[in-house]
Amino acid sequence: MNASPQARLVALIGLAILLFSPPLVLIFDRPPSAGLSWLPLYLFVAWTLVIALAAWLMEHRQEDS
Amino acid sequence: MRTDPIVLTVAFGYLALLFVIAAWGDRRAEQGRSIIGSPTVYTLSIAVYCTAWTFYGSVGRAAEFGPSFLMIYLGPTLAMLMAPMMIRKMVRIASTQRITSIADFISARYGKSSSLGALVAIIALIGITPYIALQLKAITLSHAVLVNYPDAAEFQLQEESFWIDKSFWVALVLAVFIILFGTRHLDASERHEGMVAAIAFESLIKLVAFLTVGVFVVFVLFNGPGDLFRQVANTPELVGALSLEAVPGGAIGWVGTFVLAFLAFLTLPRQFQVLVVENVDERHLRRASWLFPLYLVAINLFVIPIAMAGLLLPVGNSDPDSFVLTLPLSAGIEGIPLLVFIGGLSAATGMVIVETIALSTMVSNQLIMPLLLRSKRLHLSSQGELAGWLLGIRRVAIVMILLLGYLYHALIGDSYSLVTIGLVSFVGAAQFAPAMLIGMYWRGATRAGATLGLLAGFVTWFYTLLLPGFAQSGWLDATFLEQGLLGLEWLRPYALFGLEGFDIYSHSLMWSLLLNIGLLVGISLFTRQSPVEQTQAALFTEAMNPGLQHTSLWRGQTTRGELQSLLSRYLGAGATARILADPHANPADNAPAPPALIARAEQGLSGALGSASARVLINSVVRGEALDLESILSILDTTSQTLEYNRRLEQKSNELARIGEELRAANERLRELDRLKDEFVAMVSHELRTPLTSIRAFAEILRDGQDLPEEKRKHFLEVVVLESQRLSRLIEEILDLARLESGRLTLNPQRLDLVALVRHSVDAVHRLQEDRGVKLEVDLEPDEAMVIGDPDRLEQVIINLLDNGGKFADDDTPRVRLHLARHKQSFRLSVEDNGPGIAPDERERVFEKFHQIKRYSDAGSKARGRPRGSGLGLPISRGIVNHLGGRLWVDDAPTLKGACLVMELPEATEEAAPA
Numbered sequence: 001m002n003a004s005p006q007a008r009l010v011a012l013i014g015l016a017i018l019l020f021s022p023p024l025v026l027i028f029d030r031p032p033s034a035g036l037s038w039l040p041l042y043l044f045v046a047w048t049l050v051i052a053l054a055a056w057l058m059e060h061r062q063e064d065s
Numbered sequence: 066m067r068t069d070p071i072v073l074t075v076a077f078g079y080l081a082l083l084f085v086i087a088a089w090g091d092r093r094a095e096q097g098r099s100i101i102g103s104p105t106v107y108t109l110s111i112a113v114y115c116t117a118w119t120f121y122g123s124v125g126r127a128a129e130f131g132p133s134f135l136m137i138y139l140g141p142t143l144a145m146l147m148a149p150m151m152i153r154k155m156v157r158i159a160s161t162q163r164i165t166s167i168a169d170f171i172s173a174r175y176g177k178s179s180s181l182g183a184l185v186a187i188i189a190l191i192g193i194t195p196y197i198a199l200q201l202k203a204i205t206l207s208h209a210v211l212v213n214y215p216d217a218a219e220f221q222l223q224e225e226s227f228w229i230d231k232s233f234w235v236a237l238v239l240a241v242f243i244i245l246f247g248t249r250h251l252d253a254s255e256r257h258e259g260m261v262a263a264i265a266f267e268s269l270i271k272l273v274a275f276l277t278v279g280v281f282v283v284f285v286l287f288n289g290p291g292d293l294f295r296q297v298a299n300t301p302e303l304v305g306a307l308s309l310e311a312v313p314g315g316a317i318g319w320v321g322t323f324v325l326a327f328l329a330f331l332t333l334p335r336q337f338q339v340l341v342v343e344n345v346d347e348r349h350l351r352r353a354s355w356l357f358p359l360y361l362v363a364i365n366l367f368v369i370p371i372a373m374a375g376l377l378l379p380v381g382n383s384d385p386d387s388f389v390l391t392l393p394l395s396a397g398i399e400g401i402p403l404l405v406f407i408g409g410l411s412a413a414t415g416m417v418i419v420e421t422i423a424l425s426t427m428v429s430n431q432l433i434m435p436l437l438l439r440s441k442r443l444h445l446s447s448q449g450e451l452a453g454w455l456l457g458i459r460r461v462a463i464v465m466i467l468l469l470g471y472l473y474h475a476l477i478g479d480s481y482s483l484v485t486i487g488l489v490s491f492v493g494a495a496q497f498a499p500a501m502l503i504g505m506y507w508r509g510a511t512r513a514g515a516t517l518g519l520l521a522g523f524v525t526w527f528y529t530l531l532l533p534g535f536a537q538s539g540w541l542d543a544t545f546l547e548q549g550l551l552g553l554e555w556l557r558p559y560a561l562f563g564l565e566g567f568d569i570y571s572h573s574l575m576w577s578l579l580l581n582i583g584l585l586v587g588i589s590l591f592t593r594q595s596p597v598e599q600t601q602a603a604l605f606t607e608a609m610n611p612g613l614q615h616t617s618l619w620r621g622q623t624t625r626g627e628l629q630s631l632l633s634r635y636l637g638a639g640a641t642a643r644i645l646a647d648p649h650a651n652p653a654d655n656a657p658a659p660p661a662l663i664a665r666a667e668q669g670l671s672g673a674l675g676s677a678s679a680r681v682l683i684n685s686v687v688r689g690e691a692l693d694l695e696s697i698l699s700i701l702d703t704t705s706q707t708l709e710y711n712r713r714l715e716q717k718s719n720e721l722a723r724i725g726e727e728l729r730a731a732n733e734r735l736r737e738l739d740r741l742k743d744e745f746v747a748m749v750s751h752e753l754r755t756p757l758t759s760i761r762a763f764a765e766i767l768r769d770g771q772d773l774p775e776e777k778r779k780h781f782l783e784v785v786v787l788e789s790q791r792l793s794r795l796i797e798e799i800l801d802l803a804r805l806e807s808g809r810l811t812l813n814p815q816r817l818d819l820v821a822l823v824r825h826s827v828d829a830v831h832r833l834q835e836d837r838g839v840k841l842e843v844d845l846e847p848d849e850a851m852v853i854g855d856p857d858r859l860e861q862v863i864i865n866l867l868d869n870g871g872k873f874a875d876d877d878t879p880r881v882r883l884h885l886a887r888h889k890q891s892f893r894l895s896v897e898d899n900g901p902g903i904a905p906d907e908r909e910r911v912f913e914k915f916h917q918i919k920r921y922s923d924a925g926s927k928a929r930g931r932p933r934g935s936g937l938g939l940p941i942s943r944g945i946v947n948h949l950g951g952r953l954w955v956d957d958a959p960t961l962k963g964a965c966l967v968m969e970l971p972e973a974t975e976e977a978a979p980a
Contacts, residue, residue: 006150013146020139020323022316029309036298037308040132040369047142047362054146054355 005057012053019046069212072406073231076208079407080238080414083263087246090262101261102345104352109265110339111357112272114141114330115364116196117203117413118487120271121386123365127372128385131311133322138365140326142358148350152331152340154505156350158608159341163672167337167497168427172677174504174605175512176598179677182431184516185497188523189334189427190466191531192493197420197470199486200413201232205474207409208232210387211402214394232474235410236467239417243467244460247422251452251636251673257422261343264419267411272364274408275389279367281401282374282392290370297373306376307369314568321571328498329491334423335416342423417467425462430675433458438678452637455673488570489530495574496522499582507589508606512598514589522581525561529573533558597680623687625658628666631686636673644669663687745914748936752795756788763788798937802914805944812855812948816973819850819859819892823885826863830871839871839879846886852970854949862942862953866896866966869938873964874898882961890972891951897958897965908955914940939966946970 018024020043028042093100100106119137126134144152155170164170168189172182208231246260287293297303305311312318330336344350375388378395389409393401434455499522500515536542547557555562559569561576594602625645632641644665658666663683670679763781767773773781804810827843834841870881880899885892903911914937939953946953951970958965 009146009149013143016143016146020136020143022319025309025319026316036294036304037132039309040135040307043132043135043139044362044366047139047358050142050146051355051358051362054358058149058351058355 008057012050012057015053016050019050072208072211072403075403075407076231076235076410077238079410080235080242083267083414084242084245086266087242087259087263089259091246091249091259094256094258099258099345101256101258101265101343104349105356106261106265107344107346107349108353108356108360109268110261110343111145111336111353112268112360112364113264113335113339113415113419114333115268115271115361115412116416116487117200117207117409118196119364120275120409120412121203121207121389122487123368124372124375124388125384125386127368128306128376128388129311130313131305131307131309132369133312133319134368135365136319136322137326138361140323140328141330142361143323144327144330145354145357148354151502151505153347153350154608155341156344156347158505158605159344161608162604162676163668165342165430165672165675166423166427167332167334167501168431169671169675169677170337170341171497171500171504171515172431172675173671174501174601175510175515176595176601177676177680178512178516178598179431179435179681181512181516181519182427182675182677183435184519184523185500186424186427186431188493188496188519190424190469192490192496192526193334193420193424194466194469194473195486196490197417197466198473199490200417201236201471201474203413204235204410205230205232206387207390207406210390211394211406214391214402230475233471235414236417236471239414239421240464240467243418243421243425243463247418247425247463248456248459251455251640255672256343256345260418260422261339264339264415267415268360270411271408271415272360274404274411275364275367278389278393278401278405278408279371281396281398283367283370286374286378286392286396287370293370293373293377296377300377303373303376306373314566314571317566318568318571321568321574325488325491325495325570325574328495332497332501333420333491333494334427335419338419338423417470421463421466424466425459428462428466429455429458430673430678433462434674434678435681438681452635452640452673455635485534489534492530492570492573492577493523493526496526496577496581499578499585503582503585504602505605505608508602509589510585510602511589511592511594513592514585514587517588518581518583518585521584522577525577525580526573529558529561529576530569533569623658623663625656625662627686628658628662631682632666632669635682636669640669640673741914748914749799752936753792756792756795760785760788760792795937798941801941802937802944805941805948810944810948812858812945814853814855814949816851817854817856817859819852819854819894819970820845820847820885822854822856822859823863823883823894826860826867827883829860830864830867834867834871834881837871837879839874839881841867841871842880842882844882844884846884847892850885850887850892851973852892852949852951853973854970855945858945859949862945862968863894865938865942866894866968869966870896870898870964873900875900875963880961887972888969891969892972893967893969895956895965895967897961898963899958899961900963902958902962903955903964911955912939912943912953942968 025039025042029037029039090100101110123134123137158164159170162173164173166186168182168185171185172178175181242263243260246263247257249257249259283290283293287296297306309315309319314321331340371388371392372385375385375392378392389405390402393405437454496519500510500519504510504515559572561572564572564576567575629641629645632644636644645662667679667683670682673679674682763785767778767781767785801810823843823845827841831841867881867883871879874881875898878899882897883894884897885894887893943953946968949970951968953966953968956965956967
């Protein structure tokens with residue numbers, strides 16, 4: 001049986017919170033001594049990814065009652 | 066091109082365009098061809114979130130604090146992801162209860178309390194006015210930068226009086242716009258179609274303007290993003306600008322801004338207005354939940370490049386908030402700055418319009434109406450007069466709010482940068498979140514808890530953010546910032562209770578929300594809800610329950626006439642007729658009003674006056690109470706029980722359908738078996754009759770022909786004996802088959818050498834095959850092949866296979882080849898012939914009982930002395946092999962190109978002792 005759209009959405013929200021919060025954000029952040037930080041680029045990529053997943057989820061799921 | 070007349074013409078021309086669009090939107094709505102009924106327009110209207118603060122302030126924030134500005138847009142992204150669950154519920158509640166604003170929402174949730182609604186309205190007014198001021202300031206500032214560049218803008222500003230200040234006139238034009246398009250209907254819960262259309266248009270303009278300046282900076286001032294960031298990386302003082310170190314408060318500030326933006330996105334009055342009140346269709350949320358985040362990505366794409374470019378290039382004006390304007394100005398371009406100015410104007414006016422509508426509705430419905438309703442005089446007013454009053458109040462409120470915003474801007478605005486004021490407002494609005502969100506999901510939240518929580522949160526916010534802001538702009542003595550109130554160290558506003566290391570917003574958010582939520586939950590656990598509160602709590606928390614949609618919640622009594630006079634007094638005749646759905650209603654009608662009608666009347670009043678006032682008015686004519694909690698709970702229970710029954714019923718019926726399907730399949734199989742059995746019996750009788758007939762015929766000849774020559778007699782007897790043998794063999798086979806199929810076949814499995822057995826079998830048939838002219842080749846690869854099997858039965862199988870091969874081999878040069886080889890953990894014995902082979906679709910059928918392959922070539926005379934098979938050999942062989950744990954199937958013949966039957970038996974392990 002497929003997971004319900006609701007469950008998928010909740011999982012996506014969890015993923016978004018994870019991607020935008022410190023543990024992961026810190027990985028992509030470099031101290032100034034090491035050159036430019038990748039943080040903004042990472043944020044934009046993660047952001048677009050989350051939106052793409054959301055778009056896929058919203059436009060493909062059946063009308064739920 | 067930057068002269069004042071041109072700039073002003075363009076700016077006010079743009080505002081005039083807004084009027085045209087709004088008027089067009091309203092006209093389309095009247096014709097029933099709404100232009101806002103699309104998820105895209107809905108999304109664009111939500112983009113009112115991006116104000117002048119985004120337009121100018123994001124760049125400033127990025128220049129000063131690195132990537133933290135992104136969190137202000139990631140928070141709403143998260144909120145929009147939750148839209149299909151959370152905002153959908155808010156929309157559902159708002160449309161069933163005719164909610165007009167966030168103050169109305171919270172007041173309705175906690176028992177339609179007018180005091181709570183008033184509190185929310187006051188907090189919103191105090192928290193949001195600076196935000197409106199900020200937009201006006203942005204307009205003034207951007208205009209000054211545009212006109213005075215390269216002179217500093219600030220110098221000029223101080224010289225001006227308010228009638229020269231452009232933002233004063235813009236505010237005035239906006240007031241006219243809002244009065245025209247924001248107060249068309251008395252019912253504030255109805256959509257402002259024209260206004261939404263204008264807002265959506267403004268969102269497009271600001272996006273286009275920002276993208277244009279972004280592309281210009283990155284691709285004209287620099288050679289693409291690579292070039293820009295290489296230069297940034299080579300500038301030592303800018304290297305750290307993009308890292309988390311530039312974010313105030315570090316990781317905590319990061320998370321704090323994230324949470325703050327998430328909450329504020331849901332609770333800012335203008336966001337509530339466009340998200341919930343102006344929503345025309347719940348389904349639009351689905352598209353908006355990803356399209357709006359996409360809009361945010363687009364409008365933020367060039368913020369960092371512009372900020373970095375502004376820091377790299379000498380632009381003549383050091384204020385980062387103006388980089389968007391000064392960068393193209395410094396390049397000597399004239400058109401783009403004007404477009405940017407219009408973009409900023411659109412961002413600012415969009416916010417001011419929606420925010421003012423939301424605030425004015427709150428002020429009129431939550432603050433002024435309840436007061437007016439208490440004064441006795443108003444109840445005497447004549448028919449329809451109050452409708453005019455209400456709109457008048459709202460219009461005055463609009464002017465007052467804009468004036469307040471302008472005053473704030475003129476008096477205090479200079480001391481703050483754009484972003485600072487914005488975040489202060491965010492924290493203020495976030496105070497509504499606990500009462501609203503917890504109230505939507507926890508039925509136990511009480512009015513006392515919500516009120517005290519809100520008050521505590523508001524006071525904390527006021528003390529830790531707003532008051533220090535006043536102090537910093539010189540209104541107050543700033544010493545308490547350093548030393549705490551009354552010299553108490555632990556009361557320092559930016560380090561309450563000695564908590565340091567936070568940025569001021571996270572600090573304020575943390576303390577205010579802690580107190581807010583703590584009091585809301587704590588007090589709720591120890592207070593009781595009034596009956597109305599219980600009802601409303603149930604209605605809010607169970608809003609998605611389908612059982613509630615068509616239920617009428619009134620059981621009080623009144624007459625149609627009384628309702629009619631109440632409605633017409635407050636809403637006017639037209640609206641009354643619409644609500645009552647009866648143009649001929651008259652005040653003398655004494656027929657009892659049905660509950661549904663009372664509910665409709667209350668909703669109609671709620672839409673215009675707010676739920677608290679509507680409740681007071683309805684109570685004044687209806688005797689008896691609204692539906693109490695028990696009834697609602699019983700409705701809910703019944704509904705959920707019904708749902709549960711339905712679910713179970715559906716399960717049961719699915720199960721039944723499945724069982725029915727199984728039964729049908731079983732029946733099918735039984736029929737098939739029955740048919741096979743009939744066929745079998747027919748076959749058996751036929752097979753038995755053939756030898757019997759010949760035996761009987763020859764026996765009769767022998768009986769009647771006494772004078773037959775001895776030789777003939779002997780031959781006939783020979784035939785009788787042969788046929789009897791055939792008959793008994795057939796019967797033996799049938800018995801075997803019967804035993805096999807009923808599982809009563811007794812095998813005597815033992816460890817044996819298949820090689821030896823094959824040799825033995827080959828010897829047994831060798832003579833017979835030679836007689837028939839069949840050339841038999843034997844190829845045994847292994848020297849020894851130990852398997853478990855019944856020697857007699859296995860020999861029967863092998864002989865049968867060889868026999869078959871001989872029968873079906875080529876007519877002229879018949880050849881049969883037996884091959885034994887090891888295959889993984891088993892042995893494969895294959896018998897192939899050079900006959901015509903077996904068609905692929907026949908391959909399984911040869912194992913059916915009495916199935917005989919038709920040989921087209923010798924259908925007629927070519928008997929060649931081969932015995933006809935009974936058609937039982939292969940089924941019996943397969944049964945035996947299966948019993949022994951092996952397999953028997955038809956395969957492609959590898960060498961002789963005819964039919965090939967393969968028997969596979971597992972290898973016997975050493976331990977497998979013979980039984």
